[in-house]
Amino acid sequence: MALTGRAGLVAAVGIVVVxxxxxxxxxxxxxxxxxxxxxxxxxxxxxxxxxxRLHRSGDTLVRLGQEATVELVVExxxxxxxxxxxxxxxxxxxxxxxxxxxxxxxxxxxxKIAVTLAPLRRGDRASVAVTVRSLGPLGLAARQGDHRAPWxxxxxxxFLSRKHLPSRLARLRELDGQHPALVRGxxxxxxxxxxxxxxxxxxxxxxxxxxxxxDVVVRTWRPERDRRVLIVLDTGRTSAGRVGAAPVPMAGAxxxxxxxxxxxxxxxxxxxPRLDWSxxxxxxxxxxxxxxxxxxxxxxxxxxxxxxxxxxxxxxxxSSLVNVMAPIEAELVEADxxxxxxxxxSRAKRRCLVVLLTDLNPAAMDEGLIPVxxxxxxxxxxxxxxVSDPSVAAMTARRETAEEVxxxxxxxxxxxxxxxxxxxxxxxxxxxxDAPPEDIAPALADAYLALKAAGRL
Amino acid sequence: xxxxxPQAPAGQSHPASPTVRSAWRGSRLIVLLGALVVLVSxxxxxxxxxxxxxxxxxxxxxxxxxxxxxxxxxxxxxVTVDRVDSVAAAAAKxxxxxxxxxxxxxxYVDEYDLAEIPGxxxxxxxxxxxxxxxxxxxxxxxxxxxxxxxxxxxxxAATVAGSAYLGGIVLRGPSGSTGCYPxxxxxxxxxxxxxxxxxxxxxxxxFMTNQRLAEDGNAALALNLIGTGKAVTWLVRPATPPVxxxxxxxGQSMYELMPxxxxxxxxxxIIALGVTAxxxxxxxxxxxxxxxxxxxxxxxTVEGRGRLYRARRARERAADSLRAGTIDRLTPRLxxxxxxxxxxxxxxxxxxxxxxxxxxxxxxxxxxxxxxAGLVGLAGYLDFMERQISEL
Numbered sequence: 002m003a004l005t006g007r008a009g010l011v012a013a014v015g016i017v018v019v020x021x022x023x024x025x026x027x028x029x030x031x032x033x034x035x036x037x038x039x040x041x042x043x044x045x046x047x048x049x050x051x052x053x054r055l056h057r058s059g060d061t062l063v064r065l066g067q068e069a070t071v072e073l074v075v076e077x078x079x080x081x082x083x084x085x086x087x088x089x090x091x092x093x094x095x096x097x098x099x100x101x102x103x104x105x106x107x108x109x110x111x112x113k114i115a116v117t118l119a120p121l122r123r124g125d126r127a128s129v130a131v132t133v134r135s136l137g138p139l140g141l142a143a144r145q146g147d148h149r150a151p152w153x154x155x156x157x158x159x160f161l162s163r164k165h166l167p168s169r170l171a172r173l174r175e176l177d178g179q180h181p182a183l184v185r186g187x188x189x190x191x192x193x194x195x196x197x198x199x200x201x202x203x204x205x206x207x208x209x210x211x212x213x214x215x216d217v218v219v220r221t222w223r224p225e226r227d228r229r230v231l232i233v234l235d236t237g238r239t240s241a242g243r244v245g246a247a248p249v250p251m252a253g254a255x256x257x258x259x260x261x262x263x264x265x266x267x268x269x270x271x272x273x274p275r276l277d278w279s280x281x282x283x284x285x286x287x288x289x290x291x292x293x294x295x296x297x298x299x300x301x302x303x304x305x306x307x308x309x310x311x312x313x314x315x316x317x318x319x320s321s322l323v324n325v326m327a328p329i330e331a332e333l334v335e336a337d338x339x340x341x342x343x344x345x346x347s348r349a350k351r352r353c354l355v356v357l358l359t360d361l362n363p364a365a366m367d368e369g370l371i372p373v374x375x376x377x378x379x380x381x382x383x384x385x386x387x388v389s390d391p392s393v394a395a396m397t398a399r400r401e402t403a404e405e406v407x408x409x410x411x412x413x414x415x416x417x418x419x420x421x422x423x424x425x426x427x428x429x430x431x432x433x434x435d436a437p438p439e440d441i442a443p444a445l446a447d448a449y450l451a452l453k454a455a456g457r458l
Numbered sequence: 459x460x461x462x463x464p465q466a467p468a469g470q471s472h473p474a475s476p477t478v479r480s481a482w483r484g485s486r487l488i489v490l491l492g493a494l495v496v497l498v499s500x501x502x503x504x505x506x507x508x509x510x511x512x513x514x515x516x517x518x519x520x521x522x523x524x525x526x527x528x529x530x531x532x533x534x535x536x537v538t539v540d541r542v543d544s545v546a547a548a549a550a551k552x553x554x555x556x557x558x559x560x561x562x563x564x565x566y567v568d569e570y571d572l573a574e575i576p577g578x579x580x581x582x583x584x585x586x587x588x589x590x591x592x593x594x595x596x597x598x599x600x601x602x603x604x605x606x607x608x609x610x611x612x613x614x615a616a617t618v619a620g621s622a623y624l625g626g627i628v629l630r631g632p633s634g635s636t637g638c639y640p641x642x643x644x645x646x647x648x649x650x651x652x653x654x655x656x657x658x659x660x661x662x663x664x665f666m667t668n669q670r671l672a673e674d675g676n677a678a679l680a681l682n683l684i685g686t687g688k689a690v691t692w693l694v695r696p697a698t699p700p701v702x703x704x705x706x707x708x709g710q711s712m713y714e715l716m717p718x719x720x721x722x723x724x725x726x727x728i729i730a731l732g733v734t735a736x737x738x739x740x741x742x743x744x745x746x747x748x749x750x751x752x753x754x755x756x757x758x759t760v761e762g763r764g765r766l767y768r769a770r771r772a773r774e775r776a777a778d779s780l781r782a783g784t785i786d787r788l789t790p791r792l793x794x795x796x797x798x799x800x801x802x803x804x805x806x807x808x809x810x811x812x813x814x815x816x817x818x819x820x821x822x823x824x825x826x827x828x829x830x831a832g833l834v835g836l837a838g839y840l841d842f843m844e845r846q847i848s849e850l
Contacts, residue, residue: 003740004733012730016723025722033729055471092748101742122751130474132743147743150471242756253753271755330751360756392757396764397783400837403830408764409837410776413783415760420786424796 002044003134008141011036036141043137048083048108050133050146057128057152060118064323065159066249069118071152073131077106085136085143089116094252095126095154104133120156121252123277124328127153157323158277159249162285162442169289169446176454194218226294228458229353230449231381232283233345236276236329237303237336239360243271244390245278245438269392273438276331278388279358282442286356287322289446291315293453298353301329302344304337311348338369342377354382354458356445361387361435363418366426374429382457385426386434386445389419394437515562515582515663516694517541522669528680529692535681538689543696545571551691552577556655558688561585562663563695572693578655580683582663584627592659594632595648602628602641604662606674611638613649615682619675626662658683773833774826781822784840791847811846818843 015032022028054076063069077083087104091097096119106112120126130147137143194210197217210218234240247254247270255270287297292315299322301307308325310318336359345355355377359370370385377383396412399405423433432452436444452458476484512521517529517539529539542548545567551557552575561581564572569587581591588595604625609616616622616638628644631637637645639661646661660683665676684690755761767776789798792806800823807822808815821840827833 003742004737006737009730009734009737012726012733016726016730019726020719020723022719025719029722029726032726036733051473051475051477053471053473057471086742088743090743090746092746094748094750129746130744131471134742145740145742146473146475148471149474241752242754242758244756253751268755271753274751275756333752390756390760392755393760396757396760400834400841403834404764404768406780406830406834406837407767407772407776408761410779411760411764411767413779414763417779417782417786 003143003145004040005136005140005143007139008036008040011039011141039139040142043139043142044144045137046081047085047137047142047144048077048081048106048135049079050083050135050144052079053077053083053106053133053148055131055148055150057150059115059152060154061152062155062157063118063120064157065120065123065251067159069120069154071116071118071128071154073114073116073150074111075104075106075114075133076111077108080108082107083133083135085134087114087134088132089114090129090132091116091118092126092129094122095120118154120154121250123156123158123326124330125153125155127151155324155327157327158280158284160281160284160319160323161248162281163288165285165443165446166288169285169443169450170292172450173289173293173453176450193221195221225453225456225458228295229298229349229351230286230290230295230458231298231300231345231349231353231355232287233341233355233357234276234279234283234299234301234308234326234329235303235336235341235357235359236301236307236331237359237365238331238333239336239362239365240276240279241274241331241333242360242390243274244388244392245272246270247272248439251277274331275360275388275438276329278438278441279386280326280329282386282445283356283358284319284322284326285442285446286449288319289449291318295458298348299325300344300348301325302336302341303332304334304340306344307332309348335365336369339373342370342373345377346380349381352381354384354449354452356384356386356449358386361385361389361419361422361433363422366422371422371425374426374431378430382432382452383430384432384434384445384448384452386436386441386448387419388438388441389435391437513694513697515666517692520668523667525666525668525671527668527671528666528677528684531677531681532685532690535685537685537687539692540689541692541694543694545575548572548691548693549575551689556688558684558686558690560684560690560692561591562693564591564693566696566699567693575691576654578686578688579657581657581659582666583660584662588659592648592657593652594635594650595657595659596630598628598630598642598644600628600642601626602646602661604664607639607641607646609638610640611636611645613638613647616647616679619678619682621674622676622679623665623670623674624660624662625664626660629659629661631659771830773828773830776833777826777836780837780840784844785822787844788847807843807847811843813843 012032015029015036018032019025019028056074056076057071058074059071060069073089075087083104083106085104086101088101089097098117098119102114104112104114118126128150131150132145132147134143134145194207195218197206197219201219205219205221207218207220243254251273254272283299287299290297296312297318298312299308299310301309307329310321310325313321349355374383393412393415396408397416398409400409419435423435426433432448434441434444434448512523513519514523515525517525518541520526532539540551542551548559549571552559556577558578558580559575561572561579562583562585564585564587569590572587573590579591581588585591588597602625604623606621607624608621609619611617613636622639624639624646625641626646628641628646629637629648630644631648631650635648635650638647639645641661647658649656649658664670666680671677671680766772785803788807789796789803792803792810794802794806800819804815804819804822807813808818811818821836821843827836
């Protein structure tokens, strides 16, 4: 049951009536009885909410930053018209609009209501309840009831770095020798022999084969194929730190807004978590490696395995990856590097390229990865990619006042530690990619292409 | 591995609100328990209303803090005890003849009107307006804890009674007064003759209560002080405070001038308020909660370290960091190995920038700056050298 503003208005008019009535006590009783009678009539003659049937259809998957539409069909099998309000209750970060929709379903008919979701976070968003408020004929009172009409929309990572994919695929084709330009393929794996055509690099002529035949024969090369790439995502506490500017709106990515008694935060907006930037880079790398004919596996780990994708076909790989990535959030615990290495070693039997997406945080690295690094780098080729913080670089450059100089010194200290850990990793034969958030995905793709061109996979 | 895609259910819905019957079934225990509690409390109030609240030092009160026992003792001895709760009643009694006025509370009476009443006067405890009722008696600051005290004076009423449970306010009487039961710098019982009669002030009335009357010489002291043979006018706090009316012209109060319908209109307004509150208060569906991720900037540790440097004025550490950063960046640009030391870097840098080697050496390896201005200057100079090298 619910009352309307009209009921309140009637009661307010009643005050005036009682004030000027010759018999105020009787007038009060009369107004109250009238109001109560109106409410009872409304409740009796309002369309029933309980028998309503709701049917849902629409999107179940949406990329962060895009909008999904979920349709709700309200079927009224009862004998009275249901007129009033409908609220489809979604979590706040699902960004459901409209919050409350008007509803008017004649008896025995059905009406469709479209709810647009503009999610602000990755993960699964489920509708909690649908509430219908059915007004009575007088508009004084309404019947109200909840329905469960379950529907879940999975919000996937946006994969914004896919704009870099065409240029990297062109580079890959160059390596492959498939590029229209007549340059020698830089692959390292012997492919086949074919006749020399004008324009071929004379260095690729195979003299032994040429001597056997009457024609000049060149060797063709192609990059290695069917190598294994294992992408490991560190979901520990360091991946929760927010860096950069959010390219797509995300909950918490805006600058802290001021309130009535709260000063607005003067610092720049917090941006995206490192985890999301790393996911973006991992998706670009996976797309590129799959096109290059390599087998891509994916592992997310902090103190336990959060996600594991293996043996997916080239066409299914990306959709599998975004699906398992969607619900992953950064855990506020220190990542267990030893457990991570053990998980990698138990899953990767053959030599493979292990791409570890983590933060190059000296304190965490010194105690975590560095001691167990030899176990990993002796059996696999390791590439560590870390998202650097552009605001620390900006702090290094600001040196006007004493306060800024102290901040710049602290930022220098942080960057020195980062450079030290990078140098230490490189001494262990580990490839390191350290790039600001916007560049991490293409930089990682380039590092992969460089390794492929060098035949180090 | 199998990918867990979100389940797209067939779209079947079911009502989630409880029906009237299921709501009753689910909550009947709570409703019945609540009704029981309400019933018990209503009955308790109705049955318990006969027991009146405690009225301290009231001759009609039989509770621990009342004085019914003392009043009965006085009546047994033939002393008339008249209980009054207003100045007017006390004055009417006082006009009838020579009486003893026993004052236990003056919260709702005018002390100057009370002081007008002739005859002996016994003031018990820390009453309001003591200065008017017992002129010349001063109250010492602090006060004394009520306990059994010895008389320590020549007043017959006290010496006969012996030790008594006294304390409360500490008094100092005017010249010519007798003080008994000493405490600290004064006495807890002071008696002196005045123009209208003998005025006696007692620091605390506990010795007169039903609880304490049987202890020590309490009863004897009370009977000696009150039972002097005169009739007693016993002034107590009224059960209901007198209504302070502000009558207008012709003695009509504001409520009498108001039309009768206003009261009903106020009741209607309360009902309207309730209806409006229910309209606004009824929520359309449940409150949806959600687990939110923590929002923390990655640069917060660096900012915190900067604030620590600032708070401790850690110029040495700050200068070391700035220098190390500059050397780190310049070494490869100068064509030196990463492990190059002072003797390689300083000449190379001085040569490339055209600066004085002494100055360059002091900037990169010298002592830490003495003050903040020096630190800012050092940072600026290091910046300048880096720009020089990168522009070359």
